Amino acid sequence: MAEDTTSEPMGNVTADDVAAAAGVSRWTVNRAFKKDASISAKSREKVMAAAKALGYVPDLRAASLASDRSNLVALLVDDFANPHKLVMMERLTRILRKHGWDTLLVNTLGRDDANDALLNASQRRVDAVILIGIQFDDEVLRTASHARRFKKLIIFARVSQNPNTISIAVDDVHAMLEIAEYVRTKGYQRPMFLAGPRTVSAHLPRKQTFLAYWKEHFGSEPETCEVEAYDPVLAARVMADTLKGRPRDALPDIIVCENDALAMGTIDVIRHDLGLRVPEDIAVTGFDDVPQIQGPNYNLTTYRQPLTAMAEYLVTVLESQKDEDLSRSFKGHIVPRTSA
Amino acid sequence: MAEDTTSEPMGNVTADDVAAAAGVSRWTVNRAFKKDASISAKSREKVMAAAKALGYVPDLRAASLASDRSNLVALLVDDFANPHKLVMMERLTRILRKHGWDTLLVNTLGRDDANDALLNASQRRVDAVILIGIQFDDEVLRTASHARRFKKLIIFARVSQNPNTISIAVDDVHAMLEIAEYVRTKGYQRPMFLAGPRTVSAHLPRKQTFLAYWKEHFGSEPETCEVEAYDPVLAARVMADTLKGRPRDALPDIIVCENDALAMGTIDVIRHDLGLRVPEDIAVTGFDDVPQIQGPNYNLTTYRQPLTAMAEYLVTVLESQKDEDLSRSFKGHIVPRTSA
DNA sequence: CCGAATCCTGCACGCGCGTGCAAGAATTAT
DNA sequence: ATAATTCTTGCACGCGCGTGCAGGATTCGG
Known part of the structure; x- marks a missing residue:
């Protein structure tokens, strides 16, 4: 033999x-x-x-069963159209794994599916649920935290008013003030703000901060526009509808976008639908600094969140035993490029 | 109270x-x-x-422990720079969840980490490991399947020679023949083939098929070039080094890329480094049909894999008890756009 | 070389559920 | 109404490991 x-x-x-x-x-x-x-x-x-x-x-199943500690987290994502999600997933899984945590990826199909997704996670007895989606509005969160099935409910890269919820995010107000100031000092006059879906309390601070800043300095309220998802394709459609056919002087001279996904679609429209140049005719800013906009094509002026630091802090949150509020906000920095 | x-x-x-x-x-x-x-x-x-x-x-941990069936799969990914990974992850997690399977996302840092990543998965006693990375060469696979710790080892969207391994992929030969024929009938004369990293047996068939086709029809071997990762940024750097400074008639008239990630970087270089137009000066084709290249900016002629069908088949593979070879290849179709 | 401090090792019990079987309850046929 | 079926329910045992403790082995100081 x-x-x-x-x-x-x-x-x-x-x-x-x-x-x-x-x-x-x-x-x-x-x-x-x-x-x-x-x-x-x-x-x-x-x-x-x-x-x-x-x-x-x-066998980690048996270990988890016996010790009531799974070293497993569930990552709930519902927004795969946004390229930034790929960056976040990479960073989170890498750093979590480095510290001995495994990640359950749950594709939350939509708002109605949020509860099922949470159920899914709870059946695996994860030690924490991390939300990086947009559809998790306050009602869903309240239901989730009320059920108390999770030791920790963490919102990553987004703030939340909900108690019982740990938010690890960039300071939106500080960030947007930096962008607003950049826009003002560069001499732009007629900004437009392009916002994402207005799920309760999501990234509302960004929009409000910019509008307030502008009103304070110029007395006027900038035009705003809204897209129902952080999807470049959808953003392009909406912007085409909004801007096409306008006379030159009715166009904004800069479009401040809530994030890069929206900015990418916007730039495409400016160039290919309107036949104008970026930034000479219309400038654009984004948020997130996804890889796609770093090349010579978009070359987008944007804002970078300290994702690694945030992910590392997430680990300390996971390992913390304390019951205090572990929410924390971070400061990033603006990344000037040629689009504005 | x-x-x-x-x-x-x-x-x-x-x-x-x-x-x-x-x-x-x-x-x-x-x-x-x-x-x-x-x-x-x-x-x-x-x-x-x-x-x-x-x-x-x-409690699914206890259920799994008692029944020796976890309804959990590990998804090993090592190539987060390629936007197509986001599409695959979305599709796989969605369809797996629809059928009651949960997904463990494991970020495989690199080739040397592959074994650790597999170990990670085996500790959770997953029912199957799904590989959608590139660094899993034959040696790693052999080690993995030899350890026999997994009931099923599945390579998704890639072929593999390894026995004990189930491959669910598009028929590369058929696909590339379709592209080659498209290129030929459009009248292009001096193609260049841009390949990705030459991990053993990875997407080698695409390159070989194209070269063989061209040689058969024109007697000449097209120029080739290679990038070490499916990363648009890296591809741009390599292509800039390769093409910059060449006289016009030494440039290819079409660049056939192994996938969209490479094509995106290539188009950026053609436009912004060479100052030329796509497709008038140099045409480009890709592979995968990622969302980013569907807009008016890249508008890339590419090839679409039937990802949904492949994912659905994956589920039947997971649920199959048989021991026969479950590998299967699928046919996609070319998506002509303006880039070629 | 002895007693005390330190370090290792073994163990009973429980974590929450699945499996297969056998007994009980409800249903149908005669 | 009784017997033969079918449906429904309860149960002993095991899945592989963690916890806390107690006894045994080892080391160190004097």
Whole structure:
């Protein structure tokens, strides 16, 4: 028989098997896999050798069941049209994994599906739910936190009024003031603000801050426009409808967009539908600094959130035992490019 | 006391609690939550009412532990720079969830991390591992499938020579023949092929098919170029280095890209570094039909994979008990736009 | 070399649910 | 009304590991 020398790991190898092979008890085997457990170097070595030979890895389901700690978080996303989501997912999963956390990705189909998605997460007994979608309005949040099925409910990259909810986000007011000031000092006169869907309390601060700033400095309220999703394609459609056919002097000289997704669609419309130039005819600003707008094509003036710091802080939140309010806001910085 | 009428679900509500409340045994409770279990409508109703009152949901960890079926898959991704990954993740998570499967998203940092990532998945005892990265070369796959820790190892949207591996992908040869024929009939003369990283057997068929087709029809081998990642930014850098400074007649008249990510960077270079027009001076084709290239800006001629059908088939693969080879290839279709 | 402090190791019990079977209840046929 | 079916329900046992403790092995000071 040309069998492998290593006995084949048919079926599940359990800690008991390893214990037998290593000549220790099962508990010693599990200790060998725990970070700072009290175990002698010799025992650990023996165990690890036996484990490798048998192809044993601890079963995290059983560990989680026994300890009531899963080291698993659910990431709820409902907004895949926004390229920024890809950046966030990459950053979050990378940093979470670095610290030993696994991520359950739940595609929340829409607002009506939010509860099902949360249910989904709770069935896996995740240690926390992280929301990076837009459709989670205050009502959904209230329902979710009321059910108390989650130890932690975290809103990432967005603020929320809801109690029982931890918000890790950039300071929208500070950020938008920086952008507004940039726009003003560059001498623009007729700005338009392009907002995303007005889900309750979502990114409302950005719009309000800009409008308030402008009114304070010029006494006039800028024109605004709204798109129902952070989707470049949809944004382009809306902007085409809004701007096409206007006489030159009825057009804004700068369009301040709530984020890059909207800005991309806007730039496309300015160039290809209106036949105008960016920024000479109409300038554009965004928010998020997604990779797509960093090239020579869009070259968008935008605002960068400190995503890595936010993700690292998220980990400390996950590991915190305290019951205090762990919400925190971060400051990013403007990234000037040629679009404005 | 202004307490809720519903007793508060402090701590974990277990099936026993529900059983007590509903006046049945624990097993009847669990049966009520099983799809087609033999249980009377009356009992189920009682159980469900009690469950809702107590806020009970079955614990999938325990269920998985007891049944050795987790209804969980791990999705390993290592290539977040490629916007197509966002599309795939959205489609896969949506369709998997529709059929009752949860998704563990594992960010595979690089080739050396592949084994750790797989380990990660195996600790959660997932029912299958789905690979949509590029760094999983044959060696990694062999190691993974040799360990036999996974019931199923699935390569999505890519072929693989490895046995013990299920590949669900588009037929690269057929696809590239379609593109090549399109290029030829449009009258292009000096094509260049832009390939991605040459991880073993990855998308090699596309390149080889195109080169073979061209040689067969014109007797000449087209120029080729290679980028180390499916990253528009990196592609732009490479193409700028390659094309800048060439006299007009030394430039290709069309650049056939292995996918859209490369094509986007290429178009940016043609326009902004070379100052030329697409498609008049140099045409471009892509692969994948990502949303970003559908607008008026890139308007890329590309190839669309039947992602939904592929994802649905993935589910049937997951649910299949058979041991036969479940690999299957799909045919997509070319999407002609203005870039070529 | 002895006693005390320190370090390791083994163990009973429980985490919440699935499996397969057997007994009980409800239904139908005779 | 009784027997034969079918439907419904309860249960012992196990899935693999964590917790806290107690006894044994080891080390150190004097």
